[in-house]
Amino acid sequence: MRAVTGLWRWRHNPLRRTTDLVEAWVALVAALALCLAVPAAGWAAGAAAQHSLQRTVHAQQQGRVETTARVLRPAPVAPGAAASSDQAAEQRFRRAVVARWTAPDGTSRTGTVTTSRAASAPGDAFSLWTDRDGRPVAAPLARDTARAHAVLVGLMTAVLAGAGVELVRRLVMRRLRCRRYARLDRAWAEVGPDWGRTGAGS
Template identity: 55%
Template sequence: MRAVRGLWHWRHNPLCRATDLMEAWVALAALLLILLVAPVIGALAGSAAQEDLQRAVREQEESRRLVTATVVRKLERSALAADPETAVRDNRSRVQARWTAPDGTGRSGPVTARLRDPEPGDRFALWTDAQGRTAARPLDSATATTHAVLAGFGAALLTVCLVEGGRRLVVWRMVLRRYARWDQAWDRAGPDWGRTGTGS
């Protein structure tokens, strides 16, 4: 930003080097890319993610069914279960349950139920696929939209980082070239530059 402000300041200054102007123009181009291109890329990425995620929501809603399962018995927690302190606060339990698949066949198996202290005969909701196998809860539309917005912000932020990284790389190369020119100028001046014209 300092270089962009300096662009106006240096425009008629006789001490302005070509590299100073070039550095300011590079900064101005980077700023314009950040302000104009990054939001467009973010919007395009967000809308593409929204379209894909909403399609996934529709597919999951079509392929998954909410059925009512019945607890057969409570299953013991495995030895590899999570921390016992968090398990006390968790309102889910492993149970052996039975349910009816969407095609009418009976199914049973170990599942996780949102019951704190399940007893045989307790009923709970369970998501299954079309064949009656247990499945994760389908993604809802609001969560999909949130993910799409985050994807758009992420794409815009990545664009900003790439543009700023490119600007820094270009400026770094310009500074290296400037230092190389200074070294050449010092070499041409020679080792007695301080005594030139003194008659010694």
């Protein structure tokens, strides 16, 4: 609103300078971009991310099968193997075990997988995701999680676009102010030496 008011105020003002009019137009364009272009960019990015993530969800759900695995024994630990900080943190919540499960083709498979500590004793059953060949894989991405990620992408895009518009506006305003001050310096250099002198027309 201030941009529109400023632009209208400078339309026929005899004291108007070119930089004043340019500043008003820049402010108006920036306001329109923040109100229209920035939300549109955020929506477009979010919609594109949603489409891509939902395709990923569909592909993962088609290519992964949930089955029930049963713990046989704890997985052996190599002697002298020092766990990294990430591995140590993971071991507080999950543990590697040797388990048996049934592949999608009906064959029995045995291998080392990770499971929660609550289901790490021999004989405990837990849910396990496998690919079509029976190899353990991560659980497919949930649709709600994909939707949340798409919303975050849209919001971040809108924030970055808004920051970009504001940055460009500030740079243009700074450039205009520098030009205005340079013109004032030149004008003062022309009339300054004669300022207040008799017969100098001041």
